[in-house]
Amino acid sequence: MSRNRRRRQRRWPxxxxxxxxxxxxLLIGGLMVKNQITKVVAKEMMxxxxxxxxxxxxQAEEIVNEMDPEDMDRTMEIAKKYVTMGxxxxxxxxxxxxxxxxxxxxxxxxxxxxxLNELRSIYEKYR
Numbered sequence: 001m002s003r004n005r006r007r008r009q010r011r012w013p014x015x016x017x018x019x020x021x022x023x024x025x026l027l028i029g030g031l032m033v034k035n036q037i038t039k040v041v042a043k044e045m046m047x048x049x050x051x052x053x054x055x056x057x058x059q060a061e062e063i064v065n066e067m068d069p070e071d072m073d074r075t076m077e078i079a080k081k082y083v084t085m086g087x088x089x090x091x092x093x094x095x096x097x098x099x100x101x102x103x104x105x106x107x108x109x110x111x112x113x114x115x116l117n118e119l120r121s122i123y124e125k126y127r
Contacts, residue, residue, distance in 0.1 A: 039072075039076055042075065042076050042079050042088075043064060043072070044092075046064055046075065047060050047061055047063075047064045050063050050064065063126055066126065067126060071122050071125070071126075074118070074122070075119065075122060078111075078115045078118065078119060081115070082107065082110045082111050082115075083107075083110075091103045091106075091107075
């Protein structure tokens with residue numbers, strides 16, 4: 001009987017460890033999926049913004065595709081700091097309706113001057 005008790009005691013830590021590992025993997029997987037979705041949405045949003053300025057969807061797509069990965073990643077990091085997924089949908093709808101100025105004003109109010117300057121320098125680089 002004492003052998004059975006020892007085996008049962010040893011099984012609990014293994015079961016708990018397996019559950020913890022599964023939870024950690026699910027959290028990491030969820031973060032990776034969220035990151036990929038954010039990248040796709042931000043890239044699409046950038047392309048729409050450029051298209052609104054340039055007026056040509058083909059040229060806007062080329063500009064976004066020519067961006068350095070470092071610049072794209074930095075732009076994503078800045079966007080993640082200030083914009084939630086719900087706000088992105090609202091901003092995209094406003095841009096689609098032609099209300100770019102309200103989106104600009106809302107983002108200017110939220111963002112730090114340092115991040116605004118960095119985004120401007122990235123914009124000037126590909127202008």
